[in-house]
Amino acid sequence: MADHLHFGSGKGSGSGEQVRVLGAGAVREALARCAEDFCASGGGVSLQVDTSGGILARMAGGEVYDLVAAASEALDDLAHKGLLEGPLLVLGAARLAMGVRKGAVAPDISSIAAYKDALLGARCFVRGDPKGGGTGGRLIEDGLARIGVLDLTMEKTLLRVGGHNVMAAVADGSADFGLTQSTEIGPAPGVEIGGFLPEGVQVETIYVIAARTGASAGSRALLAHLASAAGRKRFEDAGFFAAG
Secondary structure: OOEEEEEEOOOOOOOOOOEEEEEEHHHHHHHHHHHHHHHOOOOEEEEEEEOHHHHHHHHHOOOOOOEEEEEHHHHHHHHHOOOEEEEEEEEEEEEEEEEEEOOOOOOOOOOHHHHHHHHHHOOOEEEEOHHHOOHHHHHHHHHHHHOOOOHHHHHHEEEEOOHHHHHHHHHOOOOOEEEEEHHHOOOOOOEEEEEEOOOOOOOEEEEEEEEEOOOOHHHHHHHHHHHOHHHHHHHHHOOOEOOO
16 A cells, blocks of 8 residues: 655755655644645655554565654564664554545444444455455454454455555445545545444554654654644544544
8 A cells, every 4th residue: 555755855954855754544644734734944854654553564674764654563573673773752642443425324323233234234344354464444343343243244345455445445446435544534535434443343543653763854854743733633633533
């Protein structure tokens, strides 16, 4: 699901160089909007997007980035290996949700019983492929197994790598609804949040960002922007909740 975005000129922000950011799909939209804001005064940001699993693999393979943003457990692992420095900046929390086409009537998923009925009654639904390394895909599949419907729904399940691809299948009518993290539904075109998964299968994932060891002044400036009120607002607008 790798996605590479570029913002600004690569000059300015006091560093004269482009800030290289590696981020998980759940933070893609908010990071992109923050990068646009940051570069408005002349900076430059290169944003590489991958799953949290893909991020760990890239870093293990020796790829170098100034900032890394992913689920907290992934960054805890990188910090433990000495690849990151300083405190982790908490960006916010994502929750598991159902995405439907805009204007569509969403099925009731307010309880485990209702959620099971919605899954079993669907023509087809889409979710993230856990083999792709995405946090949401893994958590949703774990929940389906826990309530005993994973095998029962496999024939009507589409698997996609990346929340934006999950939502694309909903927007084009390939699936009745999609299951992914809330922050990958709100910003997606043609879809909207139909409801949040009920207690028992709901998991809140905290996303954080940190600088690599020896990061540049430009990366520290971008971190400061992300921690500012304007940066926090971008994450709120993208559907993040306050962590904790």
